[in-house]
Amino acid sequence: MTSNSFRYLPLDPQLREIRLLTLSSGCPDEPLQCHLSTTCLTARPIYKALSYVWGDPASSKTPGNTLILDGHPFPVTTNLRSALRHLRPAAGGDSMCLWVDAVCINQGDVDERSQQVAMMRDIYALAAQVIIWLGEEDDGSNAVFDALPVIASRKSRRQYDDEGKDQEYCLDLMRQCGSFFFGLTDCHPWLSRVWILQELAMAKKDPLVVCGWKSVSWSTLVKAWRAIARETLANLGTRQKVREATSREKLESTSIGDNAESHSDGPADEDDDEDDDVEILAKVKIEVLDDLRKAVRSRGGESLRKLLLISRTSAATDPRDRVYGLLGLLEKDALDPGSSVTVAVDYRKPTSEVYTDAMAHIFSRGDGPYFLSGVFLPGVSAVAPHIPSLPPMTKQPDLPSWVPDFSRQVPDKATQPNGIRFHPPATMSASGAGTVCKNGRRLDDNRTLQVEGLLVDTIEQVMSLGTTLDASIENLAYLESVASDARQRPCLFRPSVAPLIQKFKNSEPLWRILISNKHFMSGYDPAPLSYERMYLSLLKQHAITAGGDPNHHNPDRAQRSEYELCLQSGVGQQSFFTTKSGFIGTCVPDSRRGDIIAIVFGSPVPFVLRPITQSGPAARGEGQTYSLVGASYVGGIMGGEMVDELYCEDLMDSTTFFIQ
Structure with missing residues (x-):
């Protein structure tokens, strides 16, 4: 976004140099007068860092979207121009010193951009204040920002006066502000950008949140949200529904292994007098961001694995x-x-x-x-x-x-499909004793992954489970027949392990396999035995319908059992497969005959791998190369049976897999 008339002077990365933008005071409608200066981070300069969203890069070409930078016109996006116009000190006031990435970094210099981005942690950590620009005011935002400090400083219920006037007043404000918070991510894209995680988390002081001409501290915004979540949702009678939805959402799309969005180990908030209800907040973006900020401040950082999961909904240009x-x-x-x-x-x-x-x-x-x-x-x-x-x-x-x-x-x-769908209950893992092992490395070609594991079997057939829930239910009887036939196939493993393989593949009923043996309401607990009755009822109902019984009354299909809801969540997301030696299970739909099932030590689910002929280890005779197709659930071995009873007992050797 540089202009033909403005020229950047180079920065010295050895000296950790950065540029700072001085924003001169002025009237709201006057051109934005700015000046760039160079300084070293080691000199501890005093400045504020702006956290914002660039917006549409093409808007920098819109007439009027310019700064006057050291006397030269400098194009900026509409959102940045608006932010600087609202932050500019009033005419006659002192100028403001800012760090703004779009101006302070020469975006046309790839090397400088790489160097400065690598320094952004320190740039935001050393700023006197981080200013969060949400955007211009909209309908009702001014009133909301006026109400936030009142809501954040609310008393607990047991401290309200006897007449309840303070309580009623605060609840009324919460109702007015509720829609603002529930639409925050949709209306204000700042929350959906990946860079803001670092900018917020590294702020050493309480950041300032600005919307139009109004502002509050970050801590005030978070405390107000918590008050609204606890009081308003409870009064609406939706607490239990929110808890249930939160539990399922954690299963489908949060952390792998531990809850990436659980509350941090940082210091508790002053107003946490009702912590028993705090789980209803677990999936709200503002709370996720605050948890990350606390975790970074208390522990110094997070793992990249967890950061990628936390930020999975965040976008970047x-x-x-x-x-x-x-x-x-x-x-x-x-x-x-x-x-x-x-x-x-x-x-x-x-x-x-x-x-x-x-x-x-x-x-x-x-x-x-x-x-x-x-x-x-x-x-x-x-x-x-x-x-x-x-x-x-x-x-x-x-x-x-x-x-x-x-x-x-x-x-x-x-x-x-997401691999979480194929995870067994939380207490189980196909890797068994190998669940916590460190496994896998990238080879020198930078594209091949080498991992250790067990080759389970080769897929013999893959079948669709149906494109609708009703179609899936109609297929159940046929799947039972296919599964029964597959389990009667002779075991192709060597005789010393064949009896154990036979035991594994017959140990888990089809009804559990089709839903990855998980309880609908938690996803972490095994499916209860009551699901078997629901499953048998579906088989019976389909048999009656298929038999054309004129006296059969079709029940209201709007009243689905929990087992049906489990099946419904997998519609279009998984297929059924059998293997050459008679294992049965579910897999990603892209799987096909000839693919192999492999347990990679450290993974709770077996993976579907596809043999490929390619340069690399296979060409050098070091081993077969594969493509990773996706996750799977294999009946009878999801508790680590093959690893614990075969590999750990020296009845089965591990295999080195090369994956590209």
Whole structure:
């Protein structure tokens, strides 16, 4: 966004130089007069750092969207111009010193951009104040910002006066402000950008949140939200529904292994006098951001695995920033090149290489197999996200199949089902004793992953479970027949282990397998035995309907059993498969005959791998190379039976898998 008339002077990265923007005072309608100066971070300059959203880059070409920078017109986006116009000191006042990335970094210099982005953690940490610009005021936002301090400083219920006047007044304000918070992410894109995680978390003082001409502190905004969530939702009688929805949402799209959005270990808020209700807040973005801020302040950082999960709904104009925007929040141990693969900011790298670097780092930290088991995988031959600054037809390397597209980690953008769907209950893992092992490394070609595990079997057939719930229910009887036939297939394993294999593949009923043996309301607990009765009832109802009984009354299908709701969540997201030796299970729909099922040590789910002929280890005779297709649930081995009873007892050898 540089102008032909303005020229940047180079910065010295060895001296940790940055530029600062001095915003002169003026009347609201006057042109924005600014000056750039150079300083060193080591000199501890006094400045404020702006946290905002660029907005549409094309808006910088709109007439009037300019600053006067050192006497020269300098184009900026509409949102940045609006932010500076609202923050500018009134005429006659002192000027304001700011750090603003779009102006203080020469965006046209790739090397400088890489160097400055690598310093952003310190830039925001050393700022005297971080200013969060939400955007211009809208209908009702002024009244909301006036009410927030009142709500945040509310008394607890037991402290209200006998007449309840204070309580009623505060509840009325909460009702007025509720819609603002529930529409916050949709109306104010600041919350949905990846860079704001670092900018907020690194602020050493309470940030200032600005909307139009109004402002409150960040802590006031969070406390007001908590008050509204606890009081308003409870009064609406929705607390239990919110708890249930939160529980299921955690299962489907939060942390792998531990709750990435659980409350941090940081200091408790002053007003946490009703902590028993705090779980209703778990999935609200503002609370996630505040938890991250507390975690970084108390522990110094987080793992990249957890940061990628926390930020999965966050967006970035440049897809590489989905990784680069998180590096400043890494825990100190993760920055040690002696124990971890380091990720350097380099805007000359293609997206696929940046994402592969991130995954290599996660594997070096011991989190790789578990992480892969619960994210949206790209599938085979997936195209990497395009970098907007490159011409549209510029060819970039595809993503390796073991590297997620971090810009597509929400259901409406993903191209494959989430692996969480195939996870067994929380107390189980297909890796058994190998669940916590450190497994996997990227090879020198930078695209091949080497992991250890067990080769379970080869897929013999893959069947759709149906495109609707009713179609899935109609298929149940046929699936029972297919499963029974598959389990009678002779075991192709060597005789010494064949009896155990036979025991494994017959040990889990189909009704559990089809829902990954999970309880509908939690996702972490095993499916109760009551689900078997529901399943048998579905089989019976279908048999009666298929028999054409004229006296049969079709029940109200709006009243679905919990088991049906479990089935419904998997419609279109999973297929049924059998293997050559008679295992049965569910897998991602892209699976096909000839794919193999493999347990990768450290993952709670087996993976579907596809043999490929390619250069690399396979060509050198070092082993077969595979593509990672996706996760699976294999009946009878999801509790670690193969690992514990075969591998750990030296009845089965591990296999080295090379995945590209």
